Amino acid sequence: MKYRSFLIIGTLFLAACAPTNFNQMGGGGMMGGDRGGMMQGSFLPARDKNIDQLPEAKPMSILEVKDGETITLNPELVRATIVGRTFALYAYNGQFPGPTLKVKQGSTFTVNVTNNIDVPTTIHWHGIRLENRFDGAAGVTQEAIQPGESFSYTVKVPDEGMFWYHPHVREDLQQDMGLYGGLWVTPKDEKLYSVVNREEVLMLDDILLEGELPVPYGEKEANHALMGRFGNTMLINGTDPLSFGFGIQQGTVRLYLINAANTRTFRFQVRNMHSESLVPLTLVGGDGGRYEREQRVSFVTLSPSERAIVDVRFDETTTYTLEHGGPGDFQYALGTVVVDNALPPVRLRQDRIREHADIIRDIDAFRPYFDKPVDKTIHLSVESMPARMMQQGNPGGMQHGSTKLTTGGGEHGGNAPTPESDDGIEWEDPMPQVNAMSTKHNTQWKLIDEASAKENMDIAYQFKVGDKVKIRLVNDGEKDGSDHPMQHPIHFHGQRFLVLAVDGKPNENLVWKDTVLVTKGTTVVILLEVTNPGDWMFLRFRAAASFI
Template identity: 40%
Template structure:
């Protein structure tokens, strides 16, 4: 019986390969994961900090490097040989030139995520520029109108290039006193990495849930450590560059003071217990450790790094740390009319959905799914019949997680695993790994739908005037085939979240990216300040490549 199940699964895999007209040999030839002469490439280096002044020019190269992982050399991609790429520090109001040379094996661009810069330097292929071919160089003029923490990455095949290491921070400093005085600043980039990576040059895989890694990293290190002094105020700039994973961070041994995020300071500083940070989001926090020792940085209870606290002869910063500053003047343009913005009808409304096509749809609902279930079910004597298919209770629970609106699923929707997103609307892990691995940009389409017109993705046609304050309602439909969270990113503009599920936001933060959990409705107010043709998209890399994006114009 077990052999029959294996044979059936094998037939399904062959069907998938045949549907894609791809032989095993062709798949090997299309792989971006390996190179024959890896030993000839430079070894990965640690990240550096680059201070740039107004008018400076900086040369940046995207290249292939090697890294030892688990006793073997693997292929990585790096900016200037570093992962993370160099931390670029500039002053608000500066203008610098970045010359990007492409020395990797696919086309690329440079997207300076979150900057309200000149549209032609936004790095979106075929919209703001032509792709940079291998061997070519493109010059970007970057301007920095806002303080905050930003990051740079490609905007072509992010699922591959960003995952293998092409990312780095941009820190824009304000005038003296913009932040509280800190003893030290640290730049922490959170990521996960799938050590047995496979990437196809012809298609993007893992489009159902996005590519989860099996190794959690801070600044590309499994054993990350940072040293601070007892009793001193530290400012940590946090960035999540993972393809799909949401991090839930605790800093043991210290209070966390939330002081800012994507585009500058938060309206009112506040003490928090943890930081939930979605892909592409950034947080600015301050910490103070009252005792010397070693303290964990945890993600959902799992230690992913350490803070080593040493003794200090300096006076304690506790009085400064305990002060909560009010930055409401940074939000005057919103607060002066907040009641009108909350009460007015949305100018635009969006809904998230998913459509399964071709072989994936057949696997989910047809004979393939039935045969697959039978192949594994035979090992369990307890059977459940659901939509004419026999399966175990565990399989029924998993099946109904995928399709919660399927007839007969009601008894199994309250039996979810502890990691599921029943309460918080977030998928923390890849609990459907095989289905996710089989999904790709040819059999899955993620959709952003304009509620007024019914148009979706790149057929959406929005146009605004410079200076407009646009209220947009976004609904993450829990009744879609596979509902999950989506981090939504607006290029070239900034926004605040006005409401979540009808509850007004009492503490505003200028943002360019925000997480929308399953079933949630949010209202955002976008300041359309920057002329050009811009993108809005989900920042799960695989969802972007599966269609979840649209363009808008600001005139």
């Protein structure tokens, strides 16, 4: 196998927001866009410090948090080495990624935060239906925490599943430079999940490197505002593919997957290197816990911020690769798992597909609303002068799909295949130079309410606690006025929803969600359960909005 090395206080206010290269190969190579002559950012963490004096980043750990406990999560400056390059990063408690918080469903804990980095920040508790004032959305639920200042969050976790936390200020910079961590909420009844031999949390990410450093970020605003920042070095738990891996006994491993990338959609799969075949995955859960029924799949597709819980049976003493299985040449190794016959064998769990009766009963209460009329229709679109110029055949000297592949010893220039596919997903940046010069001044992502034609933060939906709101999300094409149709991850703060249908095809296996991928040219219908009072945001990545 070759690799290309809402204010709800009785009402819910809903508003929409707008926006303010290429792969680490298994063999250690990098691929990146040739951005020569394009507008570049100027900001990197700790730019005025001697990074040799910064503490070295520590690996991610599991931090078990008890009900009523108080913990500390401080953003800090650290130094890290990735594929031989050492540079400054941000880190919670000095760990990259931040510690995975493991807590029992129904618990409440306090998080004290002191901002020890060089930019304002917050912590957003992604997918958690917590009290509105602790949501971490700067300018909506709190003011940003300035450098040297502190803030305390009270976090109550009503739902089981794998969630995560990250800043909600300049996520393009802070999250991309290391500020993220998992929030693992275990169910009150541990028997709801089948017994496995081992559990691992895997945070999937990428980073865009050029020379010895990350490609700089905009100092005051995001660059790469059109498609987002595709990285050229893959990461699992902050580690590159050459370095990431673990050894296990034969058995079944449960993987908790989190896509923490800026814009990359991952297609996660596992390959047996002896047989060169893909290993079947058992899809157990998604964003907000378990599916109605487990199902056997070959891969799972995760847009930024989506999560999945999969069981993998490693029953042969050989090496397995964890992979991003994009189409065609866009496949990359992420790490390795070695099953060692020197370790004592363990009893494999019964390999069967389970039905989760408690989830089915929970969702049964919502089925009468599945066929109700659509309440709101939201169109996803973009206005982009650089993209329009490219479409009109006037790129101003910008290249399309130009890439440079570095494989340790040599550098090969040339044009990469255009990373487009029939599944409506851009697996790589098709216009790296156009993307690099895109900012909020020339590119505006839009959430558009169909009934009123209002856009982004002018949208203000008001719902009552207890409402079940049916929302149609329409990904506009060029004929609808979108200058660059592409996939859109959509996230609702503080609530949960069910994905009812995609392009009219009903979803036959439901799971509670907080983020959904709307691929190019598709229409997704969701049912939003309004339970949590407050002034909340809903957003697409690189564009944002709010609701009450």
